Amino acid sequence: MGKRFIDGLDFYEMVAAGAAVLQSRAENVNALNVFPVPDGDTGTNMSMTMAYGAGQLKDKADAHIGRTAEMLSKELLKGARGNSGVILSQLFRGFAKSVHDLERINAAQFAAALQQGVDTAYQAVKKPVEGTILTVSREAAKHAAHMARRTADLALLMEEVHRKAEEVLAKTPDMLPVLKQVGVVDSGGQGLVYVYEGFLRWLKGESGDVLEAAESSPQPAEPKAAAAMFMSGSAQSQLETGQIEFPYDMEFFIHLADDAEPFDEDEFRAQLSRDGDSILVIADGADVKVHVHSRKPGDVLNLAMRYGELSRFHIENMRETHRSLIGADAGVSSSDRPSPAAGAGQPAAKVSAVQEAPQPESAYPENSAQTVPLKPFGMVSVAAGDGIARIMESLGADLIVSGGQTMNPSTEDLLQAVESVAAETVYVFPNNSNIIMAAEQVKELTDKRVIVIPSKTVPQGMAGLLAFSAAADADQNERAMLAAISAVRSGQITLSVRDTSIDGLDIRKGDYIGMLDGKIVASGPELLEVGKTLLDKIVENGEAIVTLLSGQDADESVTEALVSYLETAHPDVETEVHVGGQPVYHYIISAE
Secondary structure, three states: OOOOOEEHHHHHHHHHHHHHHHHHOHHHHHOOOOOOOOOOOHHHHHHHHHHHHHHHHOOOOOOOHHHHHHHHHHHHHHHOEHHHHHHHHHHHHHHHHHOOOOOEEOHHHHHHHHHHHHHHHHHHOOOOOOOOHHHHHHHHHHHHHHHHOOOOOHHHHHHHHHHHHHHHHHHHHHHOHHHHHHOOOOHHHHHHHHHHHHHHHHHOOOHHHHHHHHHHOOOOOOOOOOOOOOOOOOHHHHOOHHHOOOOEEEEEEEEEOOOOOOOOHHHHHHHHHOOEEEEEEEEEOOEEEEEEEEOOHHHHHHHHHOOEEEEEEEEEEHHHHHHHHOOOOOOOOHHHOOOHHHHOOOOOOOOOOOOOOOOOOOOOOOOHHHOOOOEEEEEEEEEOOHHHHHHHHHOOOOEEEEOOOOOOOEHHHHHHHHHHOOEEEEEEEOOOOOOHHHHHHHHHHOOOEEEEOOOOOHHHHHHHHHOOOOOOOHHHHHHHHHHHHHOOEEEEEEEOOOOEEEOOEEEOOOOEEEEEOOEEEEEEOOHHHHHHHHHHHHOOOOOOEEEEEEOOOOOHHHHHHHHHHHHHHOOOOEEEEEEOOOOOOOEEEEEO
């Protein structure tokens, strides 16, 4: 009979083995990323997240699995990088909740902990998409619960969990059109499979050779073009807006009251399901976290108020968001507000130093935020490039976190930046879609009010900073910033790092690629020609102001030629040029 129980020290060893396998395979996971841009890839983010957590736990692991899992959960949350790293941390967070009071666990308890990890991860993602790490983790946990009724051997159980995860991973291209188009499986799901492989190898007694075993295992297939059919690169574009049956995405908390109706979690969930879906109800003592998609948000809130007081509301119209994503809704008119770069040369309203973001060993003075009185508002912005940092400072950023596409800052990096700003409310501008989830986790780690403005690009971040008004309150500023970032079209030009075929374009490694709002719209061997094509597309809706931020690899003669082309081909467009100094992107372009 194999291992029937694991304690906290065993669990640490499993985690260390999982981190080792993932670290040895990070580049394989990176190779599965859909877009051929040099970025902070999934494998790198997941590996750094796991390595940080395992490293912090070394020599601190407790024989009590509840205490060890809780320590790991906290460290993974702080070290989480990118969306994939945050989701991974949430899987372990839910696991820790499940085993909190236990000294050791058996197969059934291990399976239950995997399931609670899935529930917690789904709760952390506002709009879960099938065919991702979430799907792989969910189906593997479901299979674990089934197998735990058949075996008490944790090695046999983990072998089945790993097998099921691989099986579901292989099906992800059939669930997410963009994966099928490029011919790859989901990168986050692959990363999770490697973590599970490490768990399994330790349980089978192979931990001493885990790195060697990982390196000698079959490698995932290289990305290739899918010839079976042509699909749009946007998963959202496969859905009609009218098909969103329950349009209101709702999140809020209920603080249960003694003088209210008794709360029954299962009954409450059943009531929500009568006219809703994507339901998550997580009760933690007197507080209940609720997530639901509904047709009638008023009815949901009236139902919830029967059990206590409501707080931390978030309600979003998904039909409106979907129209915006597929381009059917242009959002706020660009004529309503000035260009983000228009104020770049103006004196800043306050003097503040641009600082490099800390690594886990921070250079910030300890308790620096408490040495001066707190002002009402502060702003933290992520940027790469001295020129961009100076522009953001001139627009009001108190502190610049160094990072971006090639290195996503961790939640801990962002937390230390927030704590270093002497303000009661701090706005955080991630300026990259892969940093937003890490920024959101900061809210749970600080007593300050943190408002994350979900800027996906540097131009959006600049627009959000410019929208700030000292005369407005926190919520008014948030609304203004959200409107500002939605009005900006963002383009980037960089070099392709791999051959691929996507969105009808055959792209070769080393080609220049032009992206507009996250979609590749131009590619070719000549920087100037790709730039012209991108400029034509970025102003096709009548945008009046174009701002070019030249990167460290930009060619001055190409910059001048692009400006000349705009003046000739689009004479009504006002053009501004600034030296951004950013790596990776030869040009970052905004249009309003």
